[in-house]
Amino acid sequence: MRLPQQLLALTCPECGTDNPLEIVYGFASAEMFDSALAGLIALGGCTFDDDSPAYRCRRVDCETEWGRWGDFPD
Ligand SMILES: [Zn+2]
Numbered sequence: 001m002r003l004p005q006q007l008l009a010l011t012c013p014e015c016g017t018d019n020p021l022e023i024v025y026g027f028a029s030a031e032m033f034d035s036a037l038a039g040l041i042a043l044g045g046c047t048f049d050d051d052s053p054a055y056r057c058r059r060v061d062c063e064t065e066w067g068r069w070g071d072f073p074d
Contacts (some may be wrong), residue, residue, distance in 0.1 A: 012057040014064040020055040023065065 011018045024032060024041045025048035035041045042056040050070030057064045 015062045
């Protein structure tokens, strides 16, 4: 069961588009590159902290990033 703020987190705060790309951090494996090319995830680079965004809007003319890893304990 999702908490309300988690549902909110899955809608772009700028344009309201849902189903955002999850930003994946760390060394990108070949599988991760394939997923990014397929539009399933976004690659966030090798370093991140609790303030790094967790989601990126899938609209290419928006690309708003939001959510923080620290907000999602698991
Ligand atoms: Zn957006």
